[in-house]
Amino acid sequence: MTDAPAVTALVIRAREGDQDAWNELVDRYAPLVWSICRRYGLARSDIDDVAQNVWLRAVGQLKALREPAALPGWLATTTKHECSRVFRARRRQEGTEQPLDFEMTPDDESKLIEQELEAAERNATLRAAFAELSSTCQRILLLRIEGVPYEEISTRLGMSIGSIGPTRARCLEKLRANPALVALMTTESSRSEQYG
Amino acid sequence: MAEVWSDEELLARLAVALAAAKDVPPEFVAAARAAFTMDDIDIELAQLVHDSHLSAEPQSLTRAEPASLRTLTFVSAGLTIELEVTGLQLLGQLVPPQEAEVHVQERSGQDAVRTTDKVGFFTIQPIPAEPFRLHCRTPGGLNVLTTWITL
Numbered sequence: 251m252t253d254a255p256a257v258t259a260l261v262i263r264a265r266e267g268d269q270d271a272w273n274e275l276v277d278r279y280a281p282l283v284w285s286i287c288r289r290y291g292l293a294r295s296d297i298d299d300v301a302q303n304v305w306l307r308a309v310g311q312l313k314a315l316r317e318p319a320a321l322p323g324w325l326a327t328t329t330k331h332e333c334s335r336v337f338r339a340r341r342r343q344e345g346t347e348q349p350l351d352f353e354m355t356p357d358d359e360s361k362l363i364e365q366e367l368e369a370a371e372r373n374a375t376l377r378a379a380f381a382e383l384s385s386t387c388q389r390i391l392l393l394r395i396e397g398v399p400y401e402e403i404s405t406r407l408g409m410s411i412g413s414i415g416p417t418r419a420r421c422l423e424k425l426r427a428n429p430a431l432v433a434l435m436t437t438e439s440s441r442s443e444q445y446g
Numbered sequence: 447m448a449e450v451w452s453d454e455e456l457l458a459r460l461a462v463a464l465a466a467a468k469d470v471p472p473e474f475v476a477a478a479r480a481a482f483t484m485d486d487i488d489i490e491l492a493q494l495v496h497d498s499h500l501s502a503e504p505q506s507l508t509r510a511e512p513a514s515l516r517t518l519t520f521v522s523a524g525l526t527i528e529l530e531v532t533g534l535q536l537l538g539q540l541v542p543p544q545e546a547e548v549h550v551q552e553r554s555g556q557d558a559v560r561t562t563d564k565v566g567f568f569t570i571q572p573i574p575a576e577p578f579r580l581h582c583r584t585p586g587g588l589n590v591l592t593t594w595i596t597l
Contacts, residue, residue, distance in 0.1 A: 269482055272479065272482040273479050273482075276478040280467075280470050280478050281470050284470045285469075297474075298477065299596060301478060302481065302577075302593070303593045303594065305477075306591075306593055307491060309491075335500065338500075339497075342500075369466075370466075373462065373467070374463075377463050377467055380463075391460065392464075395457055395464070422453055425456065425460075436450075439450060439451075
């Protein structure tokens, strides 16, 4: 489910000191780190500290990881671990020792991380595919996502109403043709067949 | 091939993906990008392995002794940095004991240098109010950076 070729290429470039590649990795996985921290209900300053530590260590991991595609999994596990550490410390400071909502069996925990990772990969792949569309396509799809009616899209983009439907269909076709997205859809549908 | 997502499904998933990225504050992303300090590729990161305030033992409510001082320990492959927070200052000790330059880097970008004594002892005063990290360089070539510290 990881877009392994993309991640591997980025990790290898970042390893060689390429800041752009690092930025792309950050853009891809910052939502993952953020959403895990949010799930712990940490204060913003704690989230910033956790993230700072996670990213600094990730820079060190670039060279240490034997399998570059393992970076997302490492990020998810490390973030979870750091959040959990800070969360417990805060609870202790407040003197509340009641059991935590996040007290889970290792099995539950790894399943949850697996789900977070899957969602993060799916989202990153979709965003990357979307970013490759023309600006017209991006705007049409965004307006459709917001539920803006065709009449208004027509006014805003200066297109005839009749051409919006076909253009939207073409844009979706282009989106579907993205190789990473094709791979993702194939994996997800075969998995749901297998288990669903 | 099994059936792929319908148009509606694809749009709905795209909406979720875009929203997930939009939720992340821009400065959160900027800080993560800035973590890439590759200008100093030989730097070694020292991890916080012990913080007496975060240690597992619950605080005793009937403590007879005065509250103990907060101690922190950072460890990298070649160097351990021990810190003790006293009332007004921060006492530091490098292990193994050795002379070094210690940079106190605050998040605002402020950077102050301390030199340890012959056996690796140093003091930082006043205690930084904002998050900071220590960057230690020794004549022997050690180049170690701690993770961020908030006191």
